[in-house]
Amino acid sequence: MAIVVQKYGGSSVANEERIKIVAEKIRKRIEKGDKVVVVVSAMGKTTDKLINMAKNISSKPHPREMDMLLTTGEQISIALLSITLNEMDIPAKSFTAYQLNIITTKDHTKARIKDIDSTKILSELKKYPVIIVAGFQGITEEGDLTTLGRGGSDTSAVAIAAKLGINCEIFSDVSGIYTCDPKIFPDARKLSYITYDEMLELSSLGAKVLHSRAVEIAKKYDVPLYCASSFTEEEGTWVVNRLPEWLEEPVVTGVTIEENQMKITLYELPEENQVISNIFKKLADFNINVDMISMFSYGGKFHLSFTVLEDHKEIIENALRNVLPKTKISFDGIYDKLSIVGVGMKSSPGVAGKFFGILAESSIKPVLVTTSEIKISVLVPSDVSKKLLKKIAETFELGG
Amino acid sequence: MAIVVQKYGGSSVANEERIKIVAEKIRKRIEKGDKVVVVVSAMGKTTDKLINMAKNISSKPHPREMDMLLTTGEQISIALLSITLNEMDIPAKSFTAYQLNIITTKDHTKARIKDIDSTKILSELKKYPVIIVAGFQGITEEGDLTTLGRGGSDTSAVAIAAKLGINCEIFSDVSGIYTCDPKIFPDARKLSYITYDEMLELSSLGAKVLHSRAVEIAKKYDVPLYCASSFTEEEGTWVVNRLPEWLEEPVVTGVTIEENQMKITLYELPEENQVISNIFKKLADFNINVDMISMFSYGGKFHLSFTVLEDHKEIIENALRNVLPKTKISFDGIYDKLSIVGVGMKSSPGVAGKFFGILAESSIKPVLVTTSEIKISVLVPSDVSKKLLKKIAETFELGG
Incomplete structure (x- = not known):
């Protein structure tokens, strides 16, 4: 048995049908005998909608209250995914940041993770094959809700994987990292491996797949990342510290x-x-x-x-x-x-x-x-x- | 200085404009020198929308996860009201149930309040003239989110007032309790006072104004309730244990x-x-x-x-x-x-x-x-x- 972190982005949980597809993907994984810590973003455009509501009221919404508002997006996603998995007879339990003690700095709307309570995650994984964690959010030591800024769910997922010393799989509507944009060069090749450094430099190619802050954390703690599609079984791209020995280093990636x-x-x-x-x-x-x-x-x-x-x-x-x-x-x-x-x-x-x-x-x-x-x-x-x-x-x- | 609990229902916070009206009402109250504990419901039809999302997935959604889902509605309201008040330079701070330790039974979707951390409320009121509490929600001793069932925000408000030994004002789109439905009998009189017992028996007249469970708690702890309109300055109706001495008891209320x-x-x-x-x-x-x-x-x-x-x-x-x-x-x-x-x-x-x-x-x-x-x-x-x-x-x- 292995434990893996899987992160699903907003477009992967944009509606009830897509949430079911995600749930099926998780089911396949646990049927292999693995346990899964799932991190999800807010559904589709939810975060933008919430931001607009606040901007209708104030051009500079109070940051603490903004985080109180924004954290609801991910809470809706974790609840719906958990309802879906339980409906499929897969025991699953969802957790907000405060329930897992995901401690961050006090920098509301752009907080940084300081620590995560891995004992709680591990003890819940003894009882449930799947636990679902709200991405993008944390709490301060005083118990105030915080958010991690854009791309924050990637950061949550990689931070949990780093804390547990396990792999992190990032699923989105993009099936991996390509040598260049297939819309411009249709023959573009999907990379099997790419290094953290290249990924950081290729931010525009990787932006839709993985936030650069998450890559930085992955690099720092040497967390192997795997980027693939939520909707297909296609092979994705591994983002790693060093390419495997057998792989000839390409001059230009x-x-x-x-x-x-x-x-x-x-x-x-x-x-x-x-x-x-x-x-x-x-x-x-x-x-x-x-x-x-x-x-x-x-x-x-x-x-x-x-x-x-x-x-x-x-x-x-x-x-x-x-x-x-x-x-x-x-x-x-x-x-x-x-x-x-x-x-x-x-x-x-x-x-x-x-x-x-x-x-x-x-x-x-x-x-x-x-x-x-x-x-x-x-x-x-x-x-x-x-x-x-x-x-x-x-x-x-x-x-x- | 007095402390008062004010509860605003879903239609009173249905959109940003209405939230501003509510904020103005609160401002007037604190300008009198009072401190206000505001309890709010989810905006408009939010709770129904969330329920529908869950029902699209499962005919019997997992109750714990249902509560995880539903509690987001009130969290959105408290954040937006707090953003509005802060935008008006009124220091306000919003709190979820877990931040105030509103402890309930484990009966998900129909939990009952066991205790509320009044020291936290009182210490925050020393720092802020307004604190805003998410109605309808609580947490179990294990830290799971719960909801109190329909009418739960009324219950939250009355329970807080009972714990603090203060009055509770319930604002909605109805300006008080009438002797009968003005749609049927246009000459119907608004009551200045009504007893808890009458209010409970008049459930159909009172249902739009105040949930009967909240009346029961108010009766048990002798919390004077005041029901009035969110949108006008009209006098409302007091719901009390016994009519004032000077008031002639009507035979039929x-x-x-x-x-x-x-x-x-x-x-x-x-x-x-x-x-x-x-x-x-x-x-x-x-x-x-x-x-x-x-x-x-x-x-x-x-x-x-x-x-x-x-x-x-x-x-x-x-x-x-x-x-x-x-x-x-x-x-x-x-x-x-x-x-x-x-x-x-x-x-x-x-x-x-x-x-x-x-x-x-x-x-x-x-x-x-x-x-x-x-x-x-x-x-x-x-x-x-x-x-x-x-x-x-x-x-x-x-x-x-």
Whole structure:
């Protein structure tokens, strides 16, 4: 007998019929003799609906009360899944965060898990083949309800698996991690294995499958993750620390496009210590995530280019004007970010040359470039990015 | 400074606008210097929607999991009301049953309150002018969530008031208790005071205002109840143990009609000890509530007539056939039950005579009669009941 954590996302429990499909999947697993800790999200768009209710009342709802509101979504899911399993004569019992003592920090709406009462989980698993845990939620030491922020149910599942030292299976409407988006490159190959680091870099490919915070926890505690479809029996993708020995390390594991990247340039900034940090701190205050960053110095001054998601132009302008009242700010347009990722890059020279060769062949000059150990990203015009992705996928053999 | 419990029903918190009206009402109260423990029900039809979701999955949903599901309704309400109050700069904090240790029996979906942690309520009231409590719910000593059955939020409110030894105000879309249904007798008078006993007997008049279980608890612990409208400033009705000294006791306090009463007669039953109790026990097994009961004996046998709500004919026939395979069972038709209620009846002879006089004048012969210390009920044809009610209301001076 093994114990496994299975997490089912919101679209997998969006209605009573889908909940039955999930219950059947759980039944198959326990018929193999395993015990299952199921973590579920709120049904479909429930969390969004609850947020809208609160926003109708207040533009800044009280965070503690917001969590009181939002935690009901997952509680509905666990109850309905448990009713379904019990109806199928599978003894199951559902638990909220407070019933399992999932202790978090007090940062309402974005709390972090501090501890989980594994003795309670293990003792309930002696009595029930299935226990169902509300994802996304926790309690503070004072007994207040908290939520873990977006992607929080993934985090709950991985944290429980980490605490119990077992595998974590993440089921969603996506059947695994692909080398690239099959909508753009239909021949895209599903990966059998991917490393945590690659998964984190491939956030746009993985976002629909697994939240990056959960990947970080899995990496930290070395929890093997398995991502697969809730609705089919297809093989999924393992996310692990290191690829199995027998697997030849591919140079490039995947290629992604992220759209709607707005490029902004600040001209002739003084080369003082605090300038850059002041700029990015101020943007962070306004909740603006800066992605790619590039700078160019000359004669005691420098230019700074960076990208953000396009839908915050006004907020960004306000934020920047706040710290740089007189600087020339240029909004340079909307681009796509094209990235290749692969752990094999580290040990395989020539990847960058090959990559930029493809751009050159297509007469594309990237407007921004950033690199990491296992990733190269370029900002390119949106109308050519898909054609480029196909060429890259073919060149680096990412097809099926 | 006084502390008061205020309970707002589902229709009073049915949407964000109504919740704001409720919040304004609370604000007015705390501006007087009082502290308020607010108990709320689930919004509008939320509980029914949740029940339907469960019934789509199972005809007999697991009771523990049903409670896990249903308690989310009130949790949504308390969060939204608290968000609203905080948005209005009124410090408020919401609490689920487990956060206040509202301990109940283990009878899921129909649990009874065993104890409430009043120290927690009182210590929170030192910090907040308003605390908001999820009605209808509790937890077992083992930490499982329970619900108190229909009308449970009234019960929660009265139980908290009883524990704290304070008044309980019940707000709904009905502005108080009337001598009779204003839809039938537009001149009906709103009562300033009514006794617990009358309120219990007038269940059909009071049902929309206050659940009878809550009245029973209020009576037991002598909690003064005040029933009024959530939406107006109109004076409501006090429900108390004894009318104020200065108030002349009316002979008849109210008159009601309950519709859809099915009369059933069982013929020639043997006069054995267990016959009647077996019949009613069996009906109870099938969850059939018997209301009026009348019997007629002759020569070692007896006939038994009783009424039930009409929508259970087949179930009743099955139940009765189970204990009385050969007895003649007659379904005698659907009637209205007309009742007069008044604590003054006890000390005022001649009420029955006057009451039956009105029936006689209208040439109505009741098909069933039952009486208690403070109530007389008759079963009459549905097409004459409203005309009779008006005559009775005029005769006993129940007008405004």
